[in-house]
Amino acid sequence: MSAIVDSRFSDKFHEQVRFLSRSSAMFDQGAEDEALRIATSLRVLLHDTKSSTSLFTYLGLTSTQMLTSSRGHGNWQDYLSHVLNPNSSEPLKMRPLLGDKFLEVTFARWWSDEPVFIHQSKDYSRRIICLSAANKDGGAHVDSDLEEYYETLAAGRYMFGITGNFEYGGHLPPFPQGVTIYPKNAHFALIRQFAHEFLCSAGHYKWG
Numbered sequence: 001m002s003a004i005v006d007s008r009f010s011d012k013f014h015e016q017v018r019f020l021s022r023s024s025a026m027f028d029q030g031a032e033d034e035a036l037r038i039a040t041s042l043r044v045l046l047h048d049t050k051s052s053t054s055l056f057t058y059l060g061l062t063s064t065q066m067l068t069s070s071r072g073h074g075n076w077q078d079y080l081s082h083v084l085n086p087n088s089s090e091p092l093k094m095r096p097l098l099g100d101k102f103l104e105v106t107f108a109r110w111w112s113d114e115p116v117f118i119h120q121s122k123d124y125s126r127r128i129i130c131l132s133a134a135n136k137d138g139g140a141h142v143d144s145d146l147e148e149y150y151e152t153l154a155a156g157r158y159m160f161g162i163t164g165n166f167e168y169g170g171h172l173p174p175f176p177q178g179v180t181i182y183p184k185n186a187h188f189a190l191i192r193q194f195a196h197e198f199l200c201s202a203g204h205y206k207w208g
Helices: 003-028 034-046 107-113 126-135 148-155 186-205
Strands: 065-068 080-084 092-096 103-106 117-119 122-124
Touching: 003 034, 003 186, 034 126, 034 186, 065 107, 065 186, 080 186, 092 186, 103 107, 107 126, 117 148, 122 148, 126 148, 126 186, 148 186
Parallel strands: none
Antiparallel strands: 065 103, 080 092, 117 122
């Protein structure tokens, strides 16, 4: 590989890391659909196929270690918490834990093997969730059908819900009453947590 080509891959790597940082900041300011851009950048950085090569592979980073937020649940509880706001039209939401407490795992486990969501006794990894968001849910392409696990993740019905029966000073709250409302942003919040882990790994291991 020529030095010019190698330099281009390094430049593109840092470009995608900047995309991740900007989208993460925008997510934290309330633009949660930036998670779709995050998923697409993670695909460019990390995903290899028969016809495309990731920047991680081009730069020889696939043997690196990664930082994971996992605490052993093997499910979304390792990465997300609930937020309750009865004054919002979306009173129950998920937020990424972020934080600075990590375990070290191999890149292969972090990206492809570590379970972060379980649906019908099947494990789903960061790779699968990011590819669903990027390839089917609007990151880089919109597909007519979403995988069942992804629809379930987005619907939030596996988590606890809130059933409105409230009245504040004679006024009804700004969300439907008498129905159970579930958080519908867990897929986006998980992807934001993946970006946090990736960016903390990049700083810790000083890639590039």
